[in-house]
Amino acid sequence: MQHFAELFIASVLLAGLYAAMAFGLGLIYGVLRIVNLAHGGVIMALADSTGGACAFLNLPEGAAGTTTIESKTNFLRAVRAGHIESASRPLHAGRTVVVIETDVVDADGRLVARVTQSQAVLRPA
Numbered sequence: 001m002q003h004f005a006e007l008f009i010a011s012v013l014l015a016g017l018y019a020a021m022a023f024g025l026g027l028i029y030g031v032l033r034i035v036n037l038a039h040g041g042v043i044m045a046l047a048d049s050t051g052g053a054c055a056f057l058n059l060p061e062g063a064a065g066t067t068t069i070e071s072k073t074n075f076l077r078a079v080r081a082g083h084i085e086s087a088s089r090p091l092h093a094g095r096t097v098v099v100i101e102t103d104v105v106d107a108d109g110r111l112v113a114r115v116t117q118s119q120a121v122l123r124p125a
Contacts, residue, residue: 010056043104044073046086047115051100054088055119058098063121066098070118082107096121 048068055066085105092099097118104113 007056010053040073040075043075043079043084043113044071044115046084047071047073047088047102047104047113048117050086050088051102051115051117052119054090054100054102055098055117058090058093059121060093060095062123064124065122066119067122068117069097069120071115072117073113073115075113076111077106079106079112084112091116094121 048071051071052066052068059066083106086102087105088100088102090098091101097120100117100119102115102117103111104115106112
């Protein structure tokens with residue numbers, strides 16, 4: 001039950017972060033028209049967040065959490081309008097490392113970036 005409560009709290013916090021990011025980026029890119037493309041750092045941050053959540057959901061029994069130890073991003077196209085979405089899947093879920101692959105797509109479903117991450121499995125002290 002404690003694991004469920006921790007997961008629920010983490011999900012609520014992550015949803016709040018996404019909402020704040022969406023509002024802020026919508027204001028900057030949509031209303032103010034400062035720039036007309038999604039910065040690579042925004043794409044990487046989204047992929048790291050969804051990759052971390054995926055790793056957390058695939059932690060082995062007894063693990064306390066996870067942290068990114070390596071991340072590689074291949075940018076495939078620019079995003080000049082609309083929105084981006086990401087989906088993560090575990091490639092390997094071991095005792096010490098979880099490897100995640102995340103695809104980021106634009107509003108038309110075209111692949112924008114592919115991210116591969118290694119997440120360290122953290123054990124309780």
